[in-house]
């Protein structure tokens with residue numbers, strides 16, 4: 001924090017600037033409030049953009065037949081960025097955990113499918129399998 005009048009370094013709780021004797025108390029409180037409101041407003045807009053991008057990509061992921069990997073990565077990036085940068089947003093938190101659980105379940109499902117596939121392949125007669133092709 002610096003004094004508005006002379007630019008000297010000041011502490012938050014100081015009443016007067018030690019250099020120019022400028023009264024800091026009222027001004028600091030007001031500017032702090034303003035910056036906090038401005039920041040939360042900006043954060044709200046940015047977190048909404050994150051949520052919007054995430055939802056668009058999730059919808060695309062489930063409706064489009066192609067480029068699923070790209071939509072997945074974009075959704076992942078937007079929700080992880082939102083989760084790290086705007087931890088106050090409850091919507092982002094919920095979406096992040098839902099997404100994480102979804103991904104974990106999906107990976108588990110693939111592992112289970114792979115294991116059953118491998119079991120089927122090893123149990124099946126190889127010459128019998130070629131008839132399906």
Ligand SMILES: [Zn+2]
Nearest residue numbers: 003006017020
């Ligand atoms: Zn000063």
